[in-house]
Amino acid sequence: MTSWGILGTGGIAAAMAADLQLHGHTVGAVGSRAPESAARFAAAHGIPRSHGSYEELVADPDVDVVYVATPHPQHAPNALLALAAGKHVLVEKPFTMNRAEAERIAYAATERGLVAMEAMWTRWLPHILRLHEVIADGTIGEVRTVVAHHAQRLSADPAGRMLDPALGGGALLDLGIYPVSFAWDVLGAPTAVQAASASTATGVDRQTAILLSHAGGAQSVLTCGLDARGSNDAVIVGTSGRIELDPFFFSPTSFRVLDSEDRLIERFEATVTGRGMQYQARAMERLIEVGGGEDPRMPLRQSVEIMGTLDAVRERIGLVYPGS
Structure with a gap:
């Protein structure tokens, strides 16, 4: 059975953890940059292990897939950290801050034979x-x-x-x-x-x-x-x-x-029972079970291209982010 690790302890992480557990998925661990935050989250959701750093979470041998639920600027570095540790990743939307970051995730996942997918849960409702x-x-x-x-x-x-x-x-x-x-x-x-x-x-x-x-x-x-x-x-x-x-x-x-x-x-x-985030989890687990690939409802290449569209919108309206 696929075991999930939750990276981040905010509201969207809590919603995902609740839907995973409500529908019979296994949540094995949670990680935060603050040990006390991870411990509180684990206690609140009945998760067996908490880690006081993202590095510890992705190194957990009992975690198969990492759900990245941090703020947007951390999506790419957090996803790349998990992929480097050999974990599949489901990354909250927007997938990254820009197309260049999305390309790096796609390349890393493909090179390692791992599944990377955007958590655009709407696609499977x-x-x-x-x-x-x-x-x-x-x-x-x-x-x-x-x-x-x-x-x-x-x-x-x-x-x-x-x-x-x-x-x-x-x-x-x-x-x-x-x-x-x-x-x-x-x-x-x-x-x-x-x-x-x-x-x-x-x-x-x-x-x-x-x-x-x-x-x-x-x-x-x-x-x-x-x-x-x-x-x-x-x-x-x-x-x-x-x-x-x-x-x-x-x-x-x-x-x-x-x-x-x-x-x-x-x-x-x-x-729909719960918030509806369980459908994306099922899609992710199906890919892991068959050894990889992409789900036609949210192909990795399309997530990269969508970030390109958002980049184009930002250019049109003059929206610039630090370092992006």
């Missing part, structure tokens, strides 16, 4: 799998437009992570990754990138609007923001109908399929 079936069977015709929004009202503390350039703060990487990845999932690689943004006093993006062009003239219209709660829904528009995803489109949710006369064709609803 039941409603996403079903909407791809609806698109594939031609129900809504040829897809012309993807519209997706992710805007939250988050902490205005200038010293907080979301507003700190040194920690990869801003709306784009934390929130915009969801609509950008969704557009990639539905329409594939963009052929052109346009963007506009407004900044915070700390120099990160407060809100960003993105227009992607895709093959065949299709378009994606995407928005993200961190100081005002938005609709957080999405629409896929085709020549014969559309799919309307309810909030939050990237979490377990429902959707409606309508024809071109606004008549309801299908209402999809699914019951």
